[in-house]
Amino acid sequence: MRAVLLGPPxxxxxxxxxxxxxxLGVPAISTGDIFRANVKGGTELxxxxxxxxxxxxxxxxxxxxxxxxxxxxxxxxxxxxxxxxYPRNPEQAVELDTMLADLAVSLDAAIEITxxxxxxxxxxxxxxxxxxxxxxxxPVIRKRLEIYAASTAPLTAYYQGQSLLVQVDGxxxxxxxxxxxxxxxxxx
Ligand code: B4P
Numbered sequence: 001m002r003a004v005l006l007g008p009p010x011x012x013x014x015x016x017x018x019x020x021x022x023x024l025g026v027p028a029i030s031t032g033d034i035f036r037a038n039v040k041g042g043t044e045l046x047x048x049x050x051x052x053x054x055x056x057x058x059x060x061x062x063x064x065x066x067x068x069x070x071x072x073x074x075x076x077x078x079x080x081x082x083x084x085x086y087p088r089n090p091e092q093a094v095e096l097d098t099m100l101a102d103l104a105v106s107l108d109a110a111i112e113i114t115x116x117x118x119x120x121x122x123x124x125x126x127x128x129x130x131x132x133x134x135x136x137x138x139p140v141i142r143k144r145l146e147i148y149a150a151s152t153a154p155l156t157a158y159y160q161g162q163s164l165l166v167q168v169d170g171x172x173x174x175x176x177x178x179x180x181x182x183x184x185x186x187x188x
Contacts, residue, residue, distance in 0.1 A: 001024045001026055001080045001082070001108050001185065001188065002026075002080050002081055002100070002106070002107050002108050003024075003081075003082050003083070003107060003108055003109040003110065003111055003185070003188075004082075004083045004086065004087065004096070004107065004109075004110050004111070004159075005017055005020075005082060005083065005084045005085070005111050005113065006110060006111065006112040006113070006152065006155055006156070006159075007112055007113035007114065007115065007170060008115060008117075008120050008145060008148045008152075009120060009124060009141065009144045009145065009148060010115065010119075010120030010121070010123040010124040010127075010141075011113040011114065011115040011120060011170045012113050012115065012123075012170045012174065012177055013030075013084050013085055013113060014030055014032065014033070014084060014085075015174060016113065016170075016174075016177060016178060016181055017030060017082055017084035019178045019181075020082060020111075020178070020181050020182070020185070021082040024080065024082065025080070026077075026079065026081050026082055027077055027081055027082070028081075028082045028084055029068075029071055029072075029077070029081055029082065029083050029084065029086075030084040030085055031059075031064060031067070031068065031083075031084070031086040031088075032085045033084075034067060034071070035053060035059060036053075039053070045063065045067070048060075049063065053135055054134050054135060054140070055135075055140065055143065056135055056140040056141070056142075056144040056147065057143070057147065058088055058089065061089070061091050061092055061095070064086065064088075064092065065092060065095045065099075068083070068086050068099070069099050072099055072100075072103065073103070083096075087155060088151060088152050089151040089152060089154075089155075090151075090154055090155065090158060093155055093158050093159075107162075107164055108164070108188050109164055109166050109185060109188045110155070110159035110162075110164040110165050110166065111166045111167075111168060111181065111184065111185065112156060112159075112165060112166070112167045112168070113168055113170035113177070113181075114167055114168070114170055114171075115170040115171055116171070117145060119171060120145070121138075121141055121145070124136045124141050125138065125141070166184045166185065166188070168180050168181050168184050
């Protein structure tokens, strides 16, 4: 299974990606996690990414695309993968199509987790209290949601046009969302 996981910040992408990837027997690849690991490790990539992430902006496409290409070429992604948080705009989606064509493979599904703005804001503010992520403050969350609406939401239509879109309700209990996701991908 080769799939991308879409949805607004706080919809539960990271939370569900690990569970779903486990079920599918493929690696979960989170661009956000890779960036955060690089920030923590003090690498050049981390230094670049931090500038953008801390304000809620997207990290520039050339940086993100090169990182994903490199990751998808690794052996563990050969038989399948679940991409969490990538693509984030139409340009990244087109680039992903090119990467997959170069690898002579294609996507099986684009899974969108839906959740309303009030709920995701509440979740992210709660996470701020627990993890202290500097992009989980109220003004930065607002900016991330604006960027989501302007840049990422158009991907719904993009993948619908490719007949790959699967929408799953992300509201409610984490286990219930997982069950819905598994039911949705089982038919794919
Ligand atoms: P991400 O790491 O993708 O962060 P996110 O959108 O907030 O989602 P995340 O996966 O962390 O949260 P989740 O919804 O699971 O991106 C962070 C930043 O990295 C971006 O702003 C950008 O700067 C950069 N970036 C990443 N990818 C990029 C790309 N492709 N291009 C450019 N830049 C990129 O969970 C949120 C909270 O909700 C958690 O605390 C969780 O416990 C809770 N939660 C989840 N499900 C719940 C449920 N059902 N009920 C209650 N709480 C729930």
